[in-house]
Amino acid sequence: xxxxxxxxxxxxxxxxxxxxxxxxxxxxxxxxxxxxxxxxxxxxxxxxxxxxxxxxxxxxxxxxxxxxxxxxxxxxxxxxxxxxxxxxxxxxxxxxxxxxxxxxxxxxxxxxxxxx
Amino acid sequence: xxxxxxxxxxxxxxxxxxxxxxxxxxxxxxxxxxxxxxxxxxxxxxxxxxxxxxxxxxxxxxxxxxxxxxxxxxxxxxxxxxxxxxxxxxxxxxxxxxxxxxxxxxxxxxxxxxxx
Numbered sequence: 001x002x003x004x005x006x007x008x009x010x011x012x013x014x015x016x017x018x019x020x021x022x023x024x025x026x027x028x029x030x031x032x033x034x035x036x037x038x039x040x041x042x043x044x045x046x047x048x049x050x051x052x053x054x055x056x057x058x059x060x061x062x063x064x065x066x067x068x069x070x071x072x073x074x075x076x077x078x079x080x081x082x083x084x085x086x087x088x089x090x091x092x093x094x095x096x097x098x099x100x101x102x103x104x105x106x107x108x109x110x111x112x113x114x115x116x
Numbered sequence: 117x118x119x120x121x122x123x124x125x126x127x128x129x130x131x132x133x134x135x136x137x138x139x140x141x142x143x144x145x146x147x148x149x150x151x152x153x154x155x156x157x158x159x160x161x162x163x164x165x166x167x168x169x170x171x172x173x174x175x176x177x178x179x180x181x182x183x184x185x186x187x188x189x190x191x192x193x194x195x196x197x198x199x200x201x202x203x204x205x206x207x208x209x210x211x212x213x214x215x216x217x218x219x220x221x222x223x224x225x226x227x228x229x230x231x232x
Contacts, residue, residue, distance in 0.1 A: 006159075034219070043206060043222045044160075093159060105220060107152070109159035 003027055004096050006108035013084055014116055020080045021111045023094030029074035030096035034105060035067070038091040050077040084115040118143045120209050120223035128229040135194040137226045139181075139207030142188060148210040149190045150220070151181055155203045163205075166190060177201070202230045 003026040013019050023033055031052045036044040048069050049057040056069035066088075068080040077096075081088050091112055095105035123138045141147060151163040164175025171183040181192045190207060207223040 041227075043224045045222075046219065049219065091157075106162075107160040112157070 002096075002098050002106040004094065004106045004108040006092075006094055006111050008111060009109060010112045010114075012114045012116065015085055016083055018080055018082045019084055019113060020078055021092055021094075021113075023077045023079070023096070023108055025075045025096040025098070025106070028096070028098050030077075030098060031074060032097040033071060033077040034095045034097070035069060035077070035079050036093045036095070038093060038110075040091075044093060047079075081113065084113070086115045089113055089115045118147070118209050118221050120207050120221055122205075122207050122223040122226045124226050125224065126227045126229070128231060129197045130231045131199055132196050135192070135197045135201065135228065137192040137205050137207075137228065139190045139192065139223060140188055141190060141207070141209045143209055149181075149183060150208040150210065151175065151179070151190075151192050152206045152208060153203045154206065154225075160206070163192070197228075197230045199230050199232065202228055204228075 005024045005026055007022045011019055033050040035047045037047050038044045046059050047062045047067060050069045050071040052071045052074050058064045066082055068082060071077040091110050093107055093110045095107045097105050119142045121140045129135055146168055149166040152160040153163050154160050163179050164173045164181055166173050166183045174180045179192060179194045181190050183190050205226045205228055208220045210220045
């Protein structure tokens with residue numbers, strides 16, 4: 001199997017606070033994980049590529065100081081939304097790469113973030 | 117540069133009739149192609165994938181897709197729609213080059229409605 005989990009599934013926070021989202025590969029090791037953001041009725045937008053033991057690679061336009069990514073182990077990557085604002089409210093989805101190139105990614109169930 | 121086009125943002129079919137969701141891609145390399153389904157407020161589920169083996173790919177829930185290199189297409193079909201098929205469908209292309217860390221590119225999505 002190739003199961004990816006995310007925690008929490010849903011979070012509501014106040015503006016100005018920080019929120020951490022965890023992404024775990026449950027039954028395989030993932031040297032590379034990806035973080036996506038999805039706006040309502042829109043497609044997924046890649047935010048960053050997270051590599052175990054090294055700094056994340058951010059896509060153009062994504063603030064690295066705003067969205068902190070840590071890939072501390074082969075089964076865990078975290079995304080921290082710092083000083084969250086209402087415009088950060090979104091559906092955040094992680095994925096993990098398994099195996100050889102071209103096999104694609106396995107996606108987590110997503111985290112719904114609402115910033116009040 | 118790679119890109120994915122899903123020509124129809126919304127498709128509506130009657131229950132029991134065939135489903136056709138169109139996808140065209142552009143890629144400089146031999147791509148891997150995927151179809152994912154997303155039900156409301158849920159994560160992504162892999163329907164099927166093409167990775168340079170058989171051009172006709174069978175997936176879960178009765179879906180299949182045919183890779184046509186000459187047409188740069190990877191259309192998704194199902195002979196008979198079921199109410200539970202109503203969801204958002206994403207066509208995804210994978211660039212298996214080393215420098216891209218196996219990134220994927222999402223199409224804009226097609227919303228499928230099934231009329232009873």
